[in-house]
Amino acid sequence: xxxxxxxxxxxxxxxxxxxxxxxxxxxxxxxxxxxxxxxxxxxxxxxxxxxxxxxxxxxxxxxxxxxxxxxxxxxxxxxxxxxxxxxxxxxxxxxxxxxxxxxxxxxxxxx
Amino acid sequence: xxxxxxxxxxxxxxxxxxxxxxxxxxxxxxxxxxxxxxxxxxxxxxxxxxxxxxxxxxxxxxxxxxxxxxxxxxxxxxxxxxxxxxxxxxxxxxxxxxxxxxxxxxxxxxxxxxxxxxx
Numbered sequence: 001x002x003x004x005x006x007x008x009x010x011x012x013x014x015x016x017x018x019x020x021x022x023x024x025x026x027x028x029x030x031x032x033x034x035x036x037x038x039x040x041x042x043x044x045x046x047x048x049x050x051x052x053x054x055x056x057x058x059x060x061x062x063x064x065x066x067x068x069x070x071x072x073x074x075x076x077x078x079x080x081x082x083x084x085x086x087x088x089x090x091x092x093x094x095x096x097x098x099x100x101x102x103x104x105x106x107x108x109x110x111x
Numbered sequence: 112x113x114x115x116x117x118x119x120x121x122x123x124x125x126x127x128x129x130x131x132x133x134x135x136x137x138x139x140x141x142x143x144x145x146x147x148x149x150x151x152x153x154x155x156x157x158x159x160x161x162x163x164x165x166x167x168x169x170x171x172x173x174x175x176x177x178x179x180x181x182x183x184x185x186x187x188x189x190x191x192x193x194x195x196x197x198x199x200x201x202x203x204x205x206x207x208x209x210x211x212x213x214x215x216x217x218x219x220x221x222x223x224x225x226x227x228x229x230x
Contacts, residue, residue, distance in 0.1 A: 034218070043115075043201055043221040089154070098167065099219060101154040 002027045002094050006102035009087075013080055014110050021075040021105050023064075023090035031092040033057075033066050033073040034099070038087045047075075047088070085109045114138040115222035117202050123228045124192065132187040132225045134202030141206065143185040144219065145177060148199040160185060192229045199224045 007022040025033065035047040035057070048057030053068035062077045073090060090102040115136045124130050136143060145157040159167035160179040174196075176188040185202055203219040 036221075041223075043117075043223040044203075045221065046218055049218060098156060098159065099154075103151070103153045 002031070002092060002100045004090050004092055004100055004102035006088075006090050006105050009104070009106035010108050011105060012108045012110065015082055016079045017109075019075070019077040019080045019084075019107070021088055021090075021107070023073045023075065023102060025071050025073065025090075025092050027071075027092055027094070027100075030068075031094065033064070034091045034093075035062070035064055035073070035075050036089040036091060038089065038104070040086070044089065080107075080109050082109045082111050114220050115202060115204055117200075117222035117225050119225060120223065121226045121228075123230065124189070125230050126192060126194070128192075129188070129190040131189065132200055132202075132227075134185040134187075134222055136183055136185075136202075136204040136220070136222075138204055138220060139206075140204035140220070141182050142204060143179060143182070144203040144205075145185065145187050146201040146203065148201055148224070154201070158187075189227075192227075194229050197227055197229045199226050 003026045005024050032049060032051045034049045036044040037047045038044045047062055048059040048064060050057040050066035053066055056063055056065045062075060064073050064075045066073055085108055087104045087106045089104045091099045094100055118133045122130060142161045144159050147155045147157055156169050157171045158177040163179050163182055174191050178186040201224045202222040205219045
């Protein structure tokens with residue numbers, strides 16, 4: 001069946017460091033891939049998405065590229081800020097357009 | 112993002128109480144969802160409504176009862192809950208996930224959640 005695997009957190013970085021949060025998936029067909037972010041005390045917000053192989057989603061300095069050959073959708077940012085501290089969720093859509101979620105990765109940015 | 116609102120934001124209830132969670136979306140979407148988010152577990156999809164019809168019920172106990180009176184409102188009625196039901200309950204909506212109206216899109220928009228504590 002479809003599944004999403006994310007690196008376990010928490011990930012702790014200093015401000016202005018480079019960020020990578022790994023996400024790999026197992027799926028049949030060609031699912032859309034998503035990164036959602038959850039700030040403390042809030043619901044989930046769509047951060048970026050990619051709908052086909054080699055697409056790059058980007059938003060707020062974050063990027064992720066849909067890699068079909070490695071079944072990956074790693075999230076990257078060149079210089080993180082304290083305000084990026086949150087939980088990040090990788091997800092994909094199944095054939096019924098339901099979201100399959102990773103377990104989430106907590107990111108802590110220290111000043 | 113205020114497109115999806117949820118009330119109340121926090122709820123404490125005893126195991127014998129009956130309460131309801133409310134979700135409202137102002138995005139003109141046709142599908143609405145209830146999720147349960149527990150600590151250190153992936154989000155669990157509970158119910159899906161598409162054009163007011165329930166299309167998914169992921170083996171949720173009957174003490175959770177959803178209601179979707181129209182495409183903008185979604186309720187989750189709670190009764191005789193257990194302490195392990197304490198969690199963040201998230202509502203989401205999307206435009207037309209199955210492409211029924213020819214506008215298929217799979218992006219879901221979430222509300223802020225209701226933090227439920229069952230004593």
